[in-house]
Amino acid sequence: LESGYNSTLQQCDKLQEYARSRYSLSKNIETTLAELKKPIQIDRDRYLYMKRTSRIYSRTVEKLAGAKSIDSSNSTDKKELQIYNLELKLRNIHEHNLSLQEDLESAYNSFRWKIFAPLDRLRKKSLLKSIYLAVKSSRILRISYHKLPLSSQAKWKIRQFIATGKIASGAKVRISEDRLSCARIDTADTTNKPTLTVIIPCYNQGGYLWESVPSAYSSYSGDVEVIIVNDGSSESKTLKSLSEIIKFYPELIVIHKKNGGLSSARNRGLEHASGDYIQFLDADDTLAPSKVDIQLSQSESLDNILICNYLTANETYSEFYKKEETIKGVPLTLNAFLMEWERGLSVPIHCGLFPVTLFSTISFDEELSAKEDWLFWTTLLKSGYKLQYIDSHCVIYRVHTESMVRQSFVTMAQEWEKASAKIAALLSPNEKNLFLQESNRWLARYYKSNPLYNEELKEKVMLKKPSKKNTPTKVEYTTNRVERVVTRCHNFNSATPIISVVVPIFNHYNYLLECLESVTQQGDIAIELICIDDNSSDRRVVTLLRKLEGINPNIKIILQDENRGISYSQNRAVELAKGEYIALLDCDDYLKDGALLEVFGYIKKHPDVDYFFTDRTNIDSQGKILYDALYSSVRRSSIKYDLLDRMVASHLKVIKKSTYNSLGGCDELMSGIQDWELALKIAQNGTLHYIPQKLYFHRLHENSVTSSLAISQYKKTNILRRKYAQQWLQEKKLEENEYKKKIHQALTEGFNEVDTQIFTPKNLKIESWYSPEPLQKAFAESKIIIFDARGGIDSAYIDFLKDFNSYFDIILCDRLSISAQLIGTLWSEKLITSRCVDRTERAKQK
Structure with a gap:
């Protein structure tokens, strides 16, 4: 074992000699070698110490060998127990050190390949397999493989291997396999370009990721690694966005952690970063295309921190404006950050581009919930790093009430004081006194003298007083109306249904009864009603649906225990349907009286048609008619090619169940436009028929998807x-x-x-x-x-x-x-x- 330690350390020294003789070693590789040697040196010293103490205890064991019995209270017994524990430790350290030796040998071989083999051989499958085997057997390499002097392509393949356990092959794509025809091919030459890691902390802001993630990938023409750190988001929409967006960007890295704040999330992202440069980006902000290319092209030194300018925008990105200059024209010196921060100088963290090397000694302070950027910039400058300004607006900073960094005035004042104390600890006595004087002056002038500060203090006092009992909220639906719907559902025609009405439900309690009541007024036709609740947060919805459970064989109620999205819910309901045709009805819309009976007349005339659709009437949240949506007014050519422009085969939709199932139903990846995706699949080889009648009332309101089409859609x-x-x-x-x-x-x-x-x-x-x-x-x-x-x-x-x-x-x-x-x-x-x-x-x- 001792000779194994010595030989492994010699291998590390050999590696340094080989590397220095072939090409200059970067600081990263020197650091890695030191990290590899340090634990083996420590363990060797521990081994030698244990070896010496083992000899002493061996003599004691020999003296005790002649003892005929052991008394548990005897000190000799205690000594023997100590010897046993020591031997157990020796065995453990022996196994641990063998593992370390294997790690070092694998690392040595990996480095050696880079030194002696040309890049084209490195890309060959045989060598890559060897790298994968080394990574698989090496604990150290799994953590620090990105520090190895390998090509960006090889590092990416190793990362994919660690994540999936499979050897990556083929071109790197950013869309799932069935959408390869839509994947844009990068035309820029990325050979010898530095790699970039973009770190995006996210807390309950999943909806903005559809803008921030694409902007991260478009910000650089070289290899880009994007890491999203989910900082313990509690919002179901954010968790759903995270699970969905990774299907469109398979190489995206998502890290889930307990909520610890913005600094904690950034630090966690840094632990997993493998790029040569680091770009931070809040989930609700965006980067300009080629932002990093612009900065790198004007860099004066590899060690410089590159700072660009920024624009601010409103919540919806419909208005953009330049704030009063807070970067350009201000000297980016330590004194400026100490005396002018928030008083003319403000540098959002995503304006910067950072060499990864600086994070070996500097990180974000996790004790601060705000002002962490101020402390971070000041620490960098105090450590001797230089900020270089690039005169270009390459960042969008979104201003809205729910911004990740927006805090109350009281909290912001408290965080200002905490950050000031931490910065003061970095300064000399002379600098410290002047800095604290100016800092306290700004605290009193901007924060504590603000009327909002005093209002918040009063509110906190009021919250401590016992509050009055809340009066019960007014129920929108009277008991009589609920009972009327229940009675009508009870009297449903129990014959074998011709049409199954599928109603996916998520909240919308205020409109649900009107929707369900319309289904009961469809005339003399056997229909089935299937209500599937997608884990509504409004528990009144569940209470209402439970009243309908089991009252008629043609009424099915499905209550899901987690939110799975409309595509999954719709597919599951169709699987349980007994009707030959499926009618799709949104829970906040309703049918015209006799609508399904009217459609059934067309079904009998056209039994070969796969998909029937009608015109509709759009209404507002109060049920007031807005306008009629008529396909006949926009018809251009055939239904198939009109569908390519937009979703013209809309409500009311009645589809053959056999056709729906044969095509696999709605694609869960396309939730939000699942109806259009289904219509296009059917139009590929099936038949669609237009019914020129207004048989459906479609509601447009604040919470409807169609009134504010999501970016992802x-x-x-x-x-x-x-x-x-x-x-x-x-x-x-x-x-x-x-x-x-x-x-x-x-x-x-x-x-x-x-x-x-x-x-x-x-x-x-x-x-x-x-x-x-x-x-x-x-x-x-x-x-x-x-x-x-x-x-x-x-x-x-x-x-x-x-x-x-x-x-x-x-x-x-x-x-x-x-x-x-x-x-x-x-x-x-x-x-x-x-x-x-x-x-x-x-x-x-x-």
Whole structure:
């Protein structure tokens, strides 16, 4: 064992000699070697000590060997027990040290490959398998593999192997396998580029991840690792977003931890980071396309911390503005951060780009719940790091009432005092006195003298007093109406149903009774009602549904114990349906009296049709009619190709159960646009029939999905449309390599009329109900389609690009406010670029 220690340490020294003779070692590798040698040296010293003490106890054992009996109270027995425990420890340390020796040998071999083998051999499967085996058997390598001098591609493959246990192969993609046709191919050459890790702490802000995550990937042309740290989110929507977004970005790393605050989440992300540079990003903010490329291109030193400027935006990203300059023009020195923070100087953490090396000695203070950035910047400058300003606005900072960093005035004042005390501890006595004087002056002037500060103090005093009992909330539905619905459901026709009405439910208690009552007024037709509750947070919904359980064989109530989304709920309900046809009804909408009887008349006339749909009437939250939505008013060609534009085969939908099941139902990945995805699948080979009658009342209100279409739904819409457009419109689909080549030529050599087609606001007119015929024509010819938004576009074209970016291959944009509004809606996060070459200018240069 002792010789094993010595030989392993010699191997470490050999490794240093080999590495230094072949190429210069980075600080990271030197640190790694020191970390590898340290535990083996400590364990060797422990072993030698144990070896000496073992000899002493061995003599004692020999003296006790002749004893005929053992008395538990005897000191000799105690001595023997000590010897036994020592021997047990020796065996444990022996096994532990053997494991350490194997770790060192694996690390040695991994380093040695980089030193002696060229990069192309490293990429071969045989060598990669050896690396995987080394990682698998090595505890140290699993933790610090990113410090090995390997290529970015090899590090990525090792990371995938650790996460999945399978050897990665093929190109790196950011969309799941069944959507590979929609995955944008990176055209930039990433060879020898540094790698980037973006750390996104998230606490109950899952809805914003559909903007922040794509912006992170689009911020750099090299290899990007994105880490989301879920800081103990309690909101079900956030947990659902986290589980869904990773399906669209398979390489995304999601870390779940107990709630510990923003600093704790950032530190946890740093523990798992493998990039050469670190970019922090709050979940509700976004980065500009090529943000990191811009900063690195202007860097004066590899050790500099690069700082860009930022814009602020409102909650919905519909308004953007530049605050009074808080970075540009202010010297980024220690004195400025001490004396001018919040008094003219403010640097959001995501404006910075940090070399990973600095985090070996510096981290975020987890005792602070606010002002942690101030302490962090000050600590960096006090440690001798230099901040370099890059004059470009590359970050969007969202301002809203539920921002992750927004606190009460009382809390902010308390955190200011705590942060000031921690900063003062870093300073010399002379610096400290002046700093505390200015800090206390700002505390009194801005925080404690603010009227909101005193109001909050009064509220806290009031909260300590015993509160009055709450009066019971008024129930929206009278007992008579509930009983009327129960009675009508009890008298349901119990014959074998022709149509099963599926009602997925999540809350909306105020509209549910009207919905259910409408189902009971469908005339002389045997129907089945299936209500499936997706774990509603409003418990009144469950109480109401329990009243309907078991009162009629044609009424089924399903109560799920977790929220699974509308696609899963709808599919599960259809599985249990007895009817030959399925009618889909949202729980906040309702049917016209006799609607299903009317549809049944068409079913008898057209038994071969797979999918029937009608017109609808849109109403507001109070039931007031807003307008009629008629397919006949927008019909352009066949239903199939009209569906490619948008969801025209909407409510009321009645679908053959056999067709629904044969296609696998609704795709859970497409929840939110699941009805459109289902209609497109049926239109592929099935038959759709339009019934020109208004048989459905569709409610538009604050909480309805359709009134404020989520960013994620725009993205899903464009991915889905591009998939079917390639299948239905393109006769000859470009191979990946050919597509990649055309994109690269368009960006680097300029645009030509043969392979590309450029659209601008001048030659692409937008109407209230836009039909993308010119785009579809160019798409069918497999051209590279470009939209030139440079110089700015108005809101109508921004909305157009949100809806129809699926037809574009490149969007040229030089305005951060425009790219920020689009980034989460794109079928590919690499779609937007500001880098291109004008063909005319290139010819002049030649």
